[in-house]
Amino acid sequence: xxxxxxxxxxxxFNYLEPPNAYYEFEKIYTAAQWAKKQRWIVDYLIEHTPDVxxxxxxxxxDSLKELMGEQGYDYFAVVDEPEVIDDFIxxxxxxxxxxxxxxxxxxxxxxxxxxxxxxxxxxxxxxSRKVLRATITLPHIGNTDCYxxxxxxxxxxxxxxxxxxxxxxxxxxxxxLKANVAGGWxxxxxxxxxxxxxxxxxxxxxxxxxxxxxxxxDFNNELADGVLSHLLTNTLRFAPAFDAKTYLAxxxxxxxxxxxxxxxxxxxEVTSDDLIINDVQSDCDSNNSEIxxxxxxxxxxxxxxxxxxxxxxxxxxxxASSSVLDYILLSCEFDASYDDSFFEVSEYxxxxxxxINPEYERDDLTTDHGVVLVTLKLRS
Numbered sequence: 173x174x175x176x177x178x179x180x181x182x183x184x185f186n187y188l189e190p191p192n193a194y195y196e197f198e199k200i201y202t203a204a205q206w207a208k209k210q211r212w213i214v215d216y217l218i219e220h221t222p223d224v225x226x227x228x229x230x231x232x233x234d235s236l237k238e239l240m241g242e243q244g245y246d247y248f249a250v251v252d253e254p255e256v257i258d259d260f261i262x263x264x265x266x267x268x269x270x271x272x273x274x275x276x277x278x279x280x281x282x283x284x285x286x287x288x289x290x291x292x293x294x295x296x297x298x299x300s301r302k303v304l305r306a307t308i309t310l311p312h313i314g315n316t317d318c319y320x321x322x323x324x325x326x327x328x329x330x331x332x333x334x335x336x337x338x339x340x341x342x343x344x345x346x347x348x349l350k351a352n353v354a355g356g357w358x359x360x361x362x363x364x365x366x367x368x369x370x371x372x373x374x375x376x377x378x379x380x381x382x383x384x385x386x387x388x389x390d391f392n393n394e395l396a397d398g399v400l401s402h403l404l405t406n407t408l409r410f411a412p413a414f415d416a417k418t419y420l421a422x423x424x425x426x427x428x429x430x431x432x433x434x435x436x437x438x439x440x441e442v443t444s445d446d447l448i449i450n451d452v453q454s455d456c457d458s459n460n461s462e463i464x465x466x467x468x469x470x471x472x473x474x475x476x477x478x479x480x481x482x483x484x485x486x487x488x489x490x491x492a493s494s495s496v497l498d499y500i501l502l503s504c505e506f507d508a509s510y511d512d513s514f515f516e517v518s519e520y521x522x523x524x525x526x527x528i529n530p531e532y533e534r535d536d537l538t539t540d541h542g543v544v545l546v547t548l549k550l551r552s
Contacts, residue, residue, distance in 0.1 A: 176549050178221060179545070183227075186199075213239065216523060218243075223310075224308060228390045240270040247272070248270045248275075250304065266302065267302070276309055283369035303320070305318070312514055321389035321390070323367060323391050334348060390541065391499050403501060405424060421507075428499070484522075485522040485524055502546075514550065521545050523544075
């Protein structure tokens, strides 16, 4: 009986088979480079054996489907195609999902246009990259809605000529500054709006189907930032307290890292009683004739002692800064503190060797993101 599941989110970074080019005509992998990039992906799959993987930055859909099929992933889905210009230059990569378990339904998530309008977005608003929803029949838990996203990047939406010869050096800098301020905010609005409108659709889907939810991908933002923090909403203002407590957890998402930490702290937690017993046993076993002062030890009786929380590794580095941009969010069926949960997060890993300790021969054609993987253990 399979008692664990592994789910990963994997930004492939310009996954495009030659002789096609990504973004610019000279950006083409050689045959050797492409084989090396493919090999690196396979090596990760063999070492970490995820059961379900959400991908970002996919240009070559058929190639990825074939590669995953060779590794035992019989189920694969996309809901969009990249844009191609001049017959061989590719733009706008898409997301994809691969699974060892049956994908029984696939859809592109459509946002609520009336709600978007109410939020002040124009009628032409759309997700910067289509959101994929795949319903996968997972062991023990059944049909589960798995969403794969790649939210809008922080790259400013407004472009200017950085070398405008008609402007003075100072004027040129001012124009670039204004474009960065306004364009950066435009990207933030887009990214936050994508997350909001997706969450609304996820809640509606949950109400209609009652199916568990998994949201994974490159968020291009830290969750703690207010732009995306509503994805983890777990309290309501002005709602009846009893009703909120009864129903809210069912429709909320949890950061898999938080669930992992909570599980670890719960498992590692011991009371001072345990430590007292161990100390007394140690003293009794020794040849030391000192009398153990149980009265002193009783003063800390039942005190809970926990290990420090583990460190969360960044998934992306930019210059001297680092951040967590890649996430896997889970519904209450994967939260061990929820009475009716099926699984708990027993392991959480960020594969980042290629980022923090790269070897050129091994890692020069990998990805600029860490690969996040969670292991879900069936609750006994």
